[in-house]
Amino acid sequence: MGEDMEYAVFLTEYEGEEVDQFFVEEKGEDEQEQWLAVKYLTDQAFLHHVTGEDIYRYTTPDIPASQFLIEDRYSRITYQGILPDTGASNVSTAGKEQFLALQAEDPTVTLDTSTAGNTSVQFGKGSITTSIGTAHVSTAIGKIKFQVLDAPTPFLLCLRDMDRLHVYFNNTTDQLVQGQATFPVIRKWGHPWFHLSKAEHGRVFFTETELRRLHRRFGHPTVERLIRLLKQAGHDDVDEKLLREIQKFCHQCQVHDPAPRRFKFKLKDDHEFNFEILVDVMYLSGKPVLHVIDSATTFNGARFLPSMSTKDTWEALRMLWIDTYQGPPDIITHDAGTNFASVDFRSEAKIMGITCKQVPTEAHWSIGKNRTRLKHK
Numbered sequence: 001m002g003e004d005m006e007y008a009v010f011l012t013e014y015e016g017e018e019v020d021q022f023f024v025e026e027k028g029e030d031e032q033e034q035w036l037a038v039k040y041l042t043d044q045a046f047l048h049h050v051t052g053e054d055i056y057r058y059t060t061p062d063i064p065a066s067q068f069l070i071e072d073r074y075s076r077i078t079y080q081g082i083l084p085d086t087g088a089s090n091v092s093t094a095g096k097e098q099f100l101a102l103q104a105e106d107p108t109v110t111l112d113t114s115t116a117g118n119t120s121v122q123f124g125k126g127s128i129t130t131s132i133g134t135a136h137v138s139t140a141i142g143k144i145k146f147q148v149l150d151a152p153t154p155f156l157l158c159l160r161d162m163d164r165l166h167v168y169f170n171n172t173t174d175q176l177v178q179g180q181a182t183f184p185v186i187r188k189w190g191h192p193w194f195h196l197s198k199a200e201h202g203r204v205f206f207t208e209t210e211l212r213r214l215h216r217r218f219g220h221p222t223v224e225r226l227i228r229l230l231k232q233a234g235h236d237d238v239d240e241k242l243l244r245e246i247q248k249f250c251h252q253c254q255v256h257d258p259a260p261r262r263f264k265f266k267l268k269d270d271h272e273f274n275f276e277i278l279v280d281v282m283y284l285s286g287k288p289v290l291h292v293i294d295s296a297t298t299f300n301g302a303r304f305l306p307s308m309s310t311k312d313t314w315e316a317l318r319m320l321w322i323d324t325y326q327g328p329p330d331i332i333t334h335d336a337g338t339n340f341a342s343v344d345f346r347s348e349a350k351i352m353g354i355t356c357k358q359v360p361t362e363a364h365w366s367i368g369k370n371r372t373r374l375k376h377k
Helices: 002-015 031-051 096-105 159-164 198-204 208-217 223-232 240-248 251-256 310-322 343-351 361-376
Strands: 082-084 093-095 120-122 128-139 142-149 155-157 168-170 175-178 181-184 186-188 191-193 276-284 287-294 300-304 331-334 355-358
Touching: 082 191, 093 096, 096 128, 096 142, 208 223, 208 240, 223 240, 276 310, 287 310, 300 310, 310 343, 343 355
Parallel strands: 082 155, 093 142, 276 331, 331 355
Antiparallel strands: 093 155, 120 128, 128 142, 168 175, 175 181, 186 191, 276 287, 287 300
């Protein structure tokens, strides 16, 4: 017995004691997530120590639930559409909230309260619900009479009304079939729906055939113009690639489309003050006056000339304009007068880097600003 105890003590000292808790560390685990997890557990432990509340305790409801609906799915905010329900054999029904949502989109749908209480409906093992009125809804398959209930349910199309309208649901093609006509149906939350809201109807039922029809009826517009138009109409998810394919293979677009256009523009010279001046000689009381006007700003000045010689004309121009303002201009435009057209005048201008531009005799209107200014004076 004593040897067994000694052997047990030896094993404990050699192998160590068995631990009753351990941590598992995964590769790539985020330190921030670890810190948040520890913080959350610490907070809950403190809350339980202070209040004694166990947030993880499962409590059985006093009354068993008979219906399970996602909150606000069938509210008055969004109209979801009509659900063909072969399980509802006799009466087509609609919840009050969904009726109000449809009425917000289509004010012509009204509630006839004179028939309130004529119909009672029971969903599963729940309590019996009495109708608060009837509503007639016009759809693509015909007019349907719905009993409106004060319950959170959608519009349910019963089997009797489907027989009356000669309609059946083809679940393989997601279509409602009425004779030779077919109507598209979409699936939401595992159920078929038709007669959707206006926004959802436009978003879902824009098929390639309809886009081709729009392309033709709007006069074969460009893809950009058609997309801009559709977006203004509320269709923000139009397939641009599909529209380009339609335009690419459209016969009329191939025949009549113009050549690709290029953006055309012309760079104009930036005319500033003292870039170009217009010079001319006028007479006041029989005396010659040198008149100078800026081409860009129409700022002008004048000075009497001692004589009509080239030397007096150049000296007067220097005193009046070149030495007074921002130096020599880039261009001097003048008429065919001998004092401006002489070699001496052009030589003096060339030394200062000025280009002289003489207008022809038959194009005297080219320096019309001088003539107009003189006429107004």
